[in-house]
Amino acid sequence: MSRIYSLQRIQVIPASLQAVWNYFSSPANLIDLTPAYMNFRVTSPPHQGQIYAGQIITYKVSPVAGIPLTWVTEITHVHPQQYFVDEQRTGPYSMWHHEHHFEVVAGGVRMTDLVHYRMPLGILGTLAHQVFVKKQLEDLFNYRSGKVSGHTFME
Numbered sequence: 001m002s003r004i005y006s007l008q009r010i011q012v013i014p015a016s017l018q019a020v021w022n023y024f025s026s027p028a029n030l031i032d033l034t035p036a037y038m039n040f041r042v043t044s045p046p047h048q049g050q051i052y053a054g055q056i057i058t059y060k061v062s063p064v065a066g067i068p069l070t071w072v073t074e075i076t077h078v079h080p081q082q083y084f085v086d087e088q089r090t091g092p093y094s095m096w097h098h099e100h101h102f103e104v105v106a107g108g109v110r111m112t113d114l115v116h117y118r119m120p121l122g123i124l125g126t127l128a129h130q131v132f133v134k135k136q137l138e139d140l141f142n143y144r145s146g147k148v149s150g151h152t153f154m155e
Contacts, residue, residue, distance in 0.1 A: 002118050002119055003119075003126070008112065008114050008115075009112070011110070012111075013108045015153035019155050020108075020111060023151070025051045025084060028042060028046065033143075039062040040060070040061045040062075043070075050080065052078055053077055054074065057072070057086070059072075059073075069091065070090060070091070074087055083099060083100060083101045084100050085099050086100075093117045093118060094120040095116070095117055098113065099113070100112075100113060101114070
């Protein structure tokens, strides 16, 4: 069995908890948080209202050489304005577990992303992780941090 990797990002966002929660719990905003070269798009029907445990969200993304991949995630846990978890059901990883935590702190909301993931394809996946996947994920979360820093959050 291949190794489980983890990535953590913490960012304080100068906005209200409600505004930050509303933004991050909407799949439509993932497009804004993903670099254009990845050709990311949500393919499931638009959902109105709050996210919920059991919600399935589908995407197309081209993380490597413009090759489109289908990614299906399920929202497995939701505690409004505290955290939610998405887990990959189909996609590029053999395991993907992404926790989004929100906590009111001085100056706004501390948002913590914690991702645990496993590469497919045994030794080839391990090599791909070393060569480009780890850096690509770090770059993606750095990009998101920059986009969030420049975003104006609305209630």
